[in-house]
Amino acid sequence: xxxxxxxxxxxxxxxxxxxxxxxxxxxxxxxxxxxxxxxxxxxxxxxxxxxxxxxxxxxxxxxxxxxxxxxxxxxxxxxxxxxxxxxxxxxxxxxxxxxxxxxxxxxxxxxxxxxxxxxxxxxxxxxxxxxxxxxxxxxxxxxxxxxxxxxxxxxxxxxxxxxxxxxxxxxxxxxxxxxxxxxxxxxxxxxxxxxxx
Amino acid sequence: xxxxxxxxxxxxxxxxxxxxxxxxxxxxxxxxxxxxxxxxxxxxxxxxxxxxxxxxxxxxxxxxxxxxxxxxxxxxxxxxxxxxxxxxxxxxxxxxxxxxxxxxxxxxxxxxxxxxxxxxxxxxxxxxxxxxxxxxxxxxxxxxxxxxxxxxxxxxxxxxxxxxxxxxxxxxxxxxxxxxxxxxxxxxxxxxxxxxxxxxxxxxxxxxxxxxxxxxxxxxxxxxxxxxxxxxxxxxxxxxxxxxxxxxxxxxxxxxxxxxxxxxxxxxxxxxxxxxxxxxxxxxxxxxxxxxxxx
Numbered sequence: 001x002x003x004x005x006x007x008x009x010x011x012x013x014x015x016x017x018x019x020x021x022x023x024x025x026x027x028x029x030x031x032x033x034x035x036x037x038x039x040x041x042x043x044x045x046x047x048x049x050x051x052x053x054x055x056x057x058x059x060x061x062x063x064x065x066x067x068x069x070x071x072x073x074x075x076x077x078x079x080x081x082x083x084x085x086x087x088x089x090x091x092x093x094x095x096x097x098x099x100x101x102x103x104x105x106x107x108x109x110x111x112x113x114x115x116x117x118x119x120x121x122x123x124x125x126x127x128x129x130x131x132x133x134x135x136x137x138x139x140x141x142x143x144x145x146x147x148x149x150x151x152x153x154x155x156x157x158x159x160x161x162x163x164x165x166x167x168x169x170x171x172x173x174x175x176x177x178x179x180x181x182x183x184x185x186x187x188x189x190x191x192x193x194x195x196x197x
Numbered sequence: 198x199x200x201x202x203x204x205x206x207x208x209x210x211x212x213x214x215x216x217x218x219x220x221x222x223x224x225x226x227x228x229x230x231x232x233x234x235x236x237x238x239x240x241x242x243x244x245x246x247x248x249x250x251x252x253x254x255x256x257x258x259x260x261x262x263x264x265x266x267x268x269x270x271x272x273x274x275x276x277x278x279x280x281x282x283x284x285x286x287x288x289x290x291x292x293x294x295x296x297x298x299x300x301x302x303x304x305x306x307x308x309x310x311x312x313x314x315x316x317x318x319x320x321x322x323x324x325x326x327x328x329x330x331x332x333x334x335x336x337x338x339x340x341x342x343x344x345x346x347x348x349x350x351x352x353x354x355x356x357x358x359x360x361x362x363x364x365x366x367x368x369x370x371x372x373x374x375x376x377x378x379x380x381x382x383x384x385x386x387x388x389x390x391x392x393x394x395x396x397x398x399x400x401x402x403x404x405x406x407x408x409x410x411x412x413x414x415x416x417x418x419x420x421x422x423x424x425x426x427x428x429x430x431x432x433x434x435x436x437x438x439x440x441x442x443x444x445x446x447x448x449x450x451x452x453x454x455x456x457x458x459x460x461x462x463x464x465x466x467x468x469x470x471x472x473x474x475x476x477x478x479x480x481x482x483x484x485x486x487x488x489x490x491x492x
Contacts, residue, residue, distance in 0.1 A: 010454050011238055013213040032455065047214050048238065049274050055236040056454055059447075079214075092273060106273055112297035113320055115207045132210045133275065133297070171210050 003185045006031035006040035008066075010056040012048020012080060016170040024178040026185075034065045042074040042185035045081030047132065047168050050106065053080060054095065063097070070099040074161040074188050076181045082164035083135050090138070100159045101141025104166075108136025120155060120167075122148045127176065129155060129167035137166060161188055200404060208322030208342030211275065211297065212406040215239055215429050219419070219450050220408075222246050222433040225264060226271035232436070235446035239275040239298070241431065242268045247304045247351030247487070248434035248473065257305040259287040265294060277324070282491055283309025292321045298343070299323045303490035304350045304433070311492060316340030326410065328361045328488055330368035330397070334389035337405055344403055346427070347488040348411020351434050353475035355418045357488060358411045359425065365407065366426040372398040411488065414439070414472045416452030416465040423456035440470035
């Protein structure tokens with residue numbers, strides 16, 4: 001059995017992530033409460049509206065628990081999820097979890113008419129990237145590595161335990177990005193175990 | 198058809214992002230800001246909410262551009278706007294304006310009593326209303342990237358929304374048990390393209406997201422249609438025609454997320470003030486119904 005990966009299911013395309021995770025060999029749990037968060041080894045914050053999720057995170061007292069979760073366990077944020085993971089959010093400025101040292105500009109490409117699909121290179125493999133009212137990563141901190149870019153703009157980044165994409169791998173065929181995250185979660189589990197033993 | 202095309206995937210992609218959320222009708226920037234603050238995942242910009250359109254009568258058209266522009270400038274969430282059924286020129290204007298979604302809506306006075314807009318021809322995605330599976334598939338064939346069940350807009354009465362979501366879900370289930378040759382006949386009955394009928398028979402669901410609208414006035418209403426199979430909700434008059442719009446908006450957002458959790462629904466239902474007044478649809482004339490518009 002693979003690790004248990006939660007998908008934050010307050011709003012957004014969490015069901016698409018659930019399908020992609022299942023294809024990647026993980027067990028999936030929808031997370032809407034702290035009790036559910038406590039049962040998972042890693043968490044995906046899906047695409048959707050970051051303002052809606054932020055409001056519900058605070059209202060349902062999930063904001064601090066997820067921030068604490070991120071001290072020990074991996075989180076993968078796509079689009080709105082990347083915005084919530086960032087240390088700084090622009091256009092407009094809004095609070096965020098601050099788990100990934102980067103500056104993200106919301107709706108960086110514009111409105112829906114500017115949504116697009118592009119080919120990107122992930123570790124030597126061509127992959128399709130679906131951008132929907134996507135944010136743009138304007139700055140990455142020194143400890144954050146850029147795993148893929150579209151033109152000059154970073155679109156898939158990793159910092160410490162966490163992964164963020166401004167595109168939607170859950171809306172493409174193939175689950176290589178999700179498989180990568182599942183391996184990150186497995187590695188973090190092994191490291192936590194070796195710390196304890 | 199072009200359902201696998203990049204453009205169509207981008208259109209349904211935005212609808213995917215709206216799932217589990219509440220799309221709220223607003224008539225000005227001030228209401229849009231309240232909606233965003235309350236947790237709306239998108240707003241629908243319009244001149245009058247459906248209950249006022251119903252009361253005041255006359256011809257209901259696409260909103261004034263100035264209002265839509267103000268709303269687009271005041272919030273960061275997606276902004277939708279309505280066009281009259283078949284009015285492809287209003288749609289071109291909204292496309293040029295750059296709204297995020299166009300609702301070809303029965304709430305406005307139809308511009309064409311035989312044809313809907315050819316929605317494949319636009320870069321902006323469209324949502325359309327439907328009362329049954331055949332109507333939903335005809336709209337999808339025309340290029341709609343999201344379906345919302347119609348309900349009866351501006352009524353504050355959930356009965357039609359329930360009827361429509363139950364009908365569509367039931368008709369989809371029925372397709373899944375039919376044999377291949379029965380599907381040819383069913384395509385004829387539904388007056389829908391065979392290819393889409395076959396898709397639904399195989400997948401058990403529409404090829405685009407399926408939301409609910411028309412008559413949602415309380416958190417319990419929103420949770421009810423979600424339990425019946427809606428993937429998100431549109432709330433029109435129900436919020437800004439209630440006594441405390443912000444509290445009601447927040448409560449409906451919470452109920453849409455936690456639709457399966459009675460404790461959370463109880464929390465969402467407390468201290469809400471008065472809901473909008475409701476109408477008894479069974480006492481209305483057919484000519485007063487908005488849901489019968491669209492062909």
